[in-house]
Amino acid sequence: MDSRRAEAFSDGVFAIAITLLALSLRLPGPSVAHPTLADQLLAAWPQYFAYVVSFLTIGIMWMNHHTMLAHVSRVDRPLLVINLLLLMAIVVIPFPTSLVADHLQHPGAGAATVAYGLVLIAASFGFAGLWIYVVTHAERLGGQAQPEALRRSIPGFTGGLLVYAAGTVVAALGAPLVALIIFGLLAVYYLFEHLPSPAGAPAAPGGHDPGRP
Amino acid sequence: MDSRRAEAFSDGVFAIAITLLALSLRLPGPSVAHPTLADQLLAAWPQYFAYVVSFLTIGIMWMNHHTMLAHVSRVDRPLLVINLLLLMAIVVIPFPTSLVADHLQHPGAGAATVAYGLVLIAASFGFAGLWIYVVTHAERLGGQAQPEALRRSIPGFTGGLLVYAAGTVVAALGAPLVALIIFGLLAVYYLFEHLPSPAGAPAAPGGHDPGRP
């Protein structure tokens, strides 16, 4: 199957999952401590914080997903299955995002953040699996074989998995806010650092991308 | 009409339906039996189970939908109508998924699972109708006519319908969890087994897909 079709479907799923995050933006309603709407809006900072962390996380996962699939021109059945399992984790992200937003200032913040971390770990396993499959089957999938350059990128990429695991442990130990800051910082880090581009070199300013003649 | 347009619309519907499944992930709220968030998260396993079964089911239906439409290059009005009826069943799937997730441990589990099975049966009828139409009109729709190979695939494909019917009967007889496991196993089975690819042969490793020159 042409890889563009799998990318279009994945794009749709990423776009919907990232937009559904906005449905988790909810105000708790008036209370004695926050009688006015302005009070409630200011007190809802965990909602905004969780939204920003999850939005950046899914956004960067989308960018990395594209970079990965740009290395191949075809997809086969195993790759589609790995991709489906990866998307199954991505689509879940709005659920623990809501949990974290609703519980960050209440009992249960630790459990919510551990659930959030476990979903990010599952997504990282999906990405690691997809990347390893692409690298080891690049030639078969119509990609330019660059075994060395691609293989070297695996440890760097899967490093994110370890950071998510560390954040989850921090949340389980009773510091969910610290864990969320770690998840957010990792997203910001990935905004600047990334996978090798298809032809192994970034597009030169003013020149043509050699990987896309 | 060019078949790519119908595929793009169908892709969008599949992508949204599969992502809306995440909205059915809801916790029942604190109770005497499950006072903490961690307790509630552990007790919500029917939510996760129903989500995984439905996600894999829709994901595989998406793959099969593509394989079917890859046999033709044009669509006509009857095919669009059959496709619309099929999508009408796909879009409903999140509804019985929620019912099953909410009732699996409560009275009503049987009715919820029967409703789930009936929707899957409706989707299977849609797929059977789409496939039969594609096979019997392949030449008219710009596909390569391979009557024998395609016709032989019909019984194998529509076999899924019988399994869904069997699972629904099992649910009606009082074993909804068994029925759900049957639906899940069928999804896992379809992850590995599939329809003939457009040129009648799978892409050879390292070679070019003969069906897409």
Place this chain on the structure above:
Amino acid sequence: MDSRRAEAFSDGVFAIAITLLALSLRLPGPSVAHPTLADQLLAAWPQYFAYVVSFLTIGIMWMNHHTMLAHVSRVDRPLLVINLLLLMAIVVIPFPTSLVADHLQHPGAGAATVAYGLVLIAASFGFAGLWIYVVTHAERLGGQAQPEALRRSIPGFTGGLLVYAAGTVVAALGAPLVALIIFGLLAVYYLFEHLPSPAGAPAAPGGHDPGRP
């Protein structure tokens, strides 16, 4: 602007609006009259009926939208604005669909169905405006000018508007179920009857669509 981009955006909006219809499938919860889940599922037939009518209606509107835009290869600012106003009506459809589903067996059925009819009338005005604009600006928008054939199709197409108006009046006069059946029959009618295809002739069986060489 290339018309494909406007079509892709419109496709996305149609696909999401049609899928959001499933969110209106809700059970009223246990009551004295319907104590079990099975009872509630059977009593919820207005939900299914409203879903089917709206799904077919949006699905057919999507088909007609494509047929219209297939006549042109470019879009200009006025066409984009008309299209945006049309989509504004399409996106609202799930709201009165929910109202009808929730009130069809209760007081308010008339008001809900009138609201439903008004939204369909608004969408019909949008379609009439889009079609008239396409027909009168076909040459400017890169389409093949066929003034006579296209102009003759305007009365037939805008006839749907009159049927929606009649149904809305019927609902206002106290027969909302009859009005809904009218809306549903119109959708079924449009499944079989349609606009002239881009080259003015339907694709011949086994031949090539002359409008898309």
Place this chain on the structure above:
Amino acid sequence: MDSRRAEAFSDGVFAIAITLLALSLRLPGPSVAHPTLADQLLAAWPQYFAYVVSFLTIGIMWMNHHTMLAHVSRVDRPLLVINLLLLMAIVVIPFPTSLVADHLQHPGAGAATVAYGLVLIAASFGFAGLWIYVVTHAERLGGQAQPEALRRSIPGFTGGLLVYAAGTVVAALGAPLVALIIFGLLAVYYLFEHLPSPAGAPAAPGGHDPGRP
């Protein structure tokens, strides 16, 4: 990365965000003042008003987003990051739209409208950033360098930001309805006025768009 892929993802996010606006259409339920459904439907005009303003605003932002990215054929990492931050503001729009719709006739209307204005200001900053980046890196991104014509458009475009700021101040000073009307009028203004098209000239009637040979 090819700019079409970033556009497709952005299109999906715009299409979903604009469609989710319909979920904010909710009736408050029966009350002493509005006992019947017809009463409730008539009393819900703030819902419709907020929906129309937000729909036109997102729709026009989508059009401008396309016009901007039509100037380039490639995107680089900084542009993707700016685009992601812009989409983060767009996706939030349904949240303050709901707040405004629910509070416009109640205490909290000012706070809700200020929140709405702040989100529009954030989106405007995102657009200003995206446009400035495109204009100053057009050559590197495969666009036709037209420094003078493009640079001259920056003040006109970013003028919207000032109007959103003014509306937000008006809302904070206690006139939320006036602020909403300002936001709506700005959307209507942008329906007719727009950015320079890719080749620096609008498509002539009956002619070919020189920017897309």
